[in-house]
Amino acid sequence: MSKGEIVLGCLAPHPPHLVYAENPPQNEAFSEGGWETLRWGYAKLARKLKTIDYDAIVIFTPHWQTYIGTHFLGLPEFKSKSVDPVFPNLFRYNYDLKVDVELAEAMHEETAKAGIITKMMRNPDFRVDYGTITSCHLLNPSWDKPIVTISSNRNSHYYSNEVMIEQAKALGEACMKAIEKSGKKVVLVSSHSLSHRHFVTEAPLPEDMSREHIYNHSQYVWDMKIIDMFRNGQMKEVVDIMPEYTEQTIAETEAGGLIWMMAAMGVPSYPAEIYGYQSVIGTGNCIACWDPNNETRELVL
Amino acid sequence: MSEDSQILFGLYVPPHPQPLLSPDANAGYANLRAAFETCRKRIEESDADLIIVYSTTWPSVVGHQIQALKESIWTHVDDDFHYLGSMPYNFQIDSEFSHEYCSAAEKRGLHARTVEYEGFPIDTGSVVALSLLNPDNRIPACIVSSNMYANRSETIVLGKAANDALVSQGKKAVVVVVSSLSNRMFTEHIDPSEDRIHSSKDNEWNEKILEFFADGRLEDLSQLSREIHGQIRVQKVVAYKPAWWLAASMGQHNNYDGEVLAYEALHGSGGAVIQLTPSSGSFGDKEFDEDDVEYYQGDRNVLNKGNH
Numbered sequence A: 001m002s003k004g005e006i007v008l009g010c011l012a013p014h015p016p017h018l019v020y021a022e023n024p025p026q027n028e029a030f031s032e033g034g035w036e037t038l039r040w041g042y043a044k045l046a047r048k049l050k051t052i053d054y055d056a057i058v059i060f061t062p063h064w065q066t067y068i069g070t071h072f073l074g075l076p077e078f079k080s081k082s083v084d085p086v087f088p089n090l091f092r093y094n095y096d097l098k099v100d101v102e103l104a105e106a107m108h109e110e111t112a113k114a115g116i117i118t119k120m121m122r123n124p125d126f127r128v129d130y131g132t133i134t135s136c137h138l139l140n141p142s143w144d145k146p147i148v149t150i151s152s153n154r155n156s157h158y159y160s161n162e163v164m165i166e167q168a169k170a171l172g173e174a175c176m177k178a179i180e181k182s183g184k185k186v187v188l189v190s191s192h193s194l195s196h197r198h199f200v201t202e203a204p205l206p207e208d209m210s211r212e213h214i215y216n217h218s219q220y221v222w223d224m225k226i227i228d229m230f231r232n233g234q235m236k237e238v239v240d241i242m243p244e245y246t247e248q249t250i251a252e253t254e255a256g257g258l259i260w261m262m263a264a265m266g267v268p269s270y271p272a273e274i275y276g277y278q279s280v281i282g283t284g285n286c287i288a289c290w291d292p293n294n295e296t297r298e299l300v301l
Numbered sequence B: 001m002s003e004d005s006q007i008l009f010g011l012y013v014p015p016h017p018q019p020l021l022s023p024d025a026n027a028g029y030a031n032l033r034a035a036f037e038t039c040r041k042r043i044e045e046s047d048a049d050l051i052i053v054y055s056t057t058w059p060s061v062v063g064h065q066i067q068a069l070k071e072s073i074w075t076h077v078d079d080d081f082h083y084l085g086s087m088p089y090n091f092q093i094d095s096e097f098s099h100e101y102c103s104a105a106e107k108r109g110l111h112a113r114t115v116e117y118e119g120f121p122i123d124t125g126s127v128v129a130l131s132l133l134n135p136d137n138r139i140p141a142c143i144v145s146s147n148m149y150a151n152r153s154e155t156i157v158l159g160k161a162a163n164d165a166l167v168s169q170g171k172k173a174v175v176v177v178v179s180s181l182s183n184r185m186f187t188e189h190i191d192p193s194e195d196r197i198h199s200s201k202d203n204e205w206n207e208k209i210l211e212f213f214a215d216g217r218l219e220d221l222s223q224l225s226r227e228i229h230g231q232i233r234v235q236k237v238v239a240y241k242p243a244w245w246l247a248a249s250m251g252q253h254n255n256y257d258g259e260v261l262a263y264e265a266l267h268g269s270g271g272a273v274i275q276l277t278p279s280s281g282s283f284g285d286k287e288f289d290e291d292d293v294e295y296y297q298g299d300r301n302v303l304n305k306g307n308h
């Protein structure tokens, strides 16, 4: 068996607004559109994914929050309806997805070996979180690949951003080892916004784009700074600046997803592909990917 | 004030699923379960028309959300404690009251909305509380969220709006706040028989809070909320809000008969079942310096002032 590898790492924000705006048959709510910059960016990245040979998507989500260790989805199928607790008016999505349990178990095992508290989730009534569903739907609307969801352990709350970063790095390295041993080709997904201060009121028509803007200029400037570093392949610097960035912009990076993905990918020093940036209810969202293959890596935007 | 309160009594209960799903795994969980049972009987013996739940495990972002779906049916599984089992529920919601609560909140300047969707994920704390306190839907319920960004003013006003809605519909209620005391859990899996409060500091603070509750000093606890937040709460949200909401809904005073029915560890956090019943005769020695608030004026936009 040849060594497994990570064939792509995606930063894939999950505002449910983006699925709502697409009006897929799985979602009960109906919209008149909205947030095209992000949706068109997602569509382009989804087309790139179709050209890549891979076996599974491994996604780290801030919306399965665990305080007692890191948990992995551990049953082959989940079928239910996901209703967003914050935006139930926008997102009531009927999902039917497959899990690569073998890969989940392998990552669980390697993670435990690395001294991290972990648990397999084997309750068939468990509802898969809307972060997983939104990011995976937008990256792969046909749902033709199995996924593995990894919960986000809230070390930032219990300790500090610095502790979270150390644990997320260890988790990423352990997942990488498991992927290599598995012989599989894997796409990693870090599912989150960048700056994350929301408006606490919503426009009567949520997709009314005349009402959409970033929460404040400071968040915008920080987001641009980070995206510039993505572009320039300065991921080591991004990791270093992360505690400050997260604190200043209440960023959704607080869950550890980006650090986990960067650590698993060996902290890339090559440029990221940028697919778009736009605000959603005031939060800053960037779609980006890190393509380790020099031949297929492009300058997108 | 108390004479206008439509609230027969208030309960403070923990959000963790162990008393519902694994009460026999340790004597403390069983003790909490027994305390829930006692409260269930007391609700049955009261002439409450409904139960209003304020849950700290239901965070909202877009204003304050109020559950209004008449029949809320699903099977809930906790994010951390999924291995303890599933929690099927079938709750009857007093939808008319929920709508009234929403408009009462709006009249006091809050952004609020009802949610009425099949499959809406009712949170662990609300599921545990309603399953144990009102298992047969003898009376309907209403559940209100805890906004992540809301601070004292909003929460006080949200509490008062609950009572406004009861007055306008002429209903009597039991109010239930779902919250831990200290909320730091162990970050590893433990043998339930070895459960204990995470630290002696957390335990001492919990004991002090319980003394106040036992003396019926709810308004004093409301005034101490910021201190409690700094001392024994993991900083997940901006403030410790349950005492604000409970005190505001029940009349902002210290005239209660307090009873601590149980206090036990739940995976390290402090879980207590407490009852507060309005009485005569006040207790307490605090002078309050945080202003009372009737109407929420919104943020003060401090950032945009003084730099022109």
Ligand SMILES: [Fe+2]
Pocket (backbone or CB within 6 Å): A014, A062, A063, A131, A192, A193, A252
């Ligand atoms: Fe999110």
